[in-house]
Amino acid sequence: MSDKTILTVNDMTCGHCVGTVRKALQDALPGADISVDLTTHKVEFTGDRATGEAAIREAGYTPEAA
Template sequence: MADTTIFTVNDMTCSHCVSTVRKALEEALPGAEITVDLDTHKVSFTGDRAKGEDAIKEAGYTPEPA
């Protein structure tokens, strides 16, 4: 079972943000399990932590360890 990484992304404020973050992670981590929760500002994913963190940053958001 792959390790799950969880970040808090406080600058994710709308459904468009959720879509943008999800798409960035799907492109960076094909086949990863991804959960993006706008209410809690939590993003979780399986796969390479650094790649996921970089994808969130490249999408314009600020991931912080949860």
């Protein structure tokens, strides 16, 4: 699980959003390294990109390539 994915999530607008995105990724990718930055709207994680993107979408957000 060393491949890092960086996505932009522009509809992540508050601290609650950050927590929701982080939890969705933690649930979908246990043990992944996860970084969520509200200021830049960047989400970085290790693990399967498709799984991470799907988890973010299921949480109600729109991930895009960074």
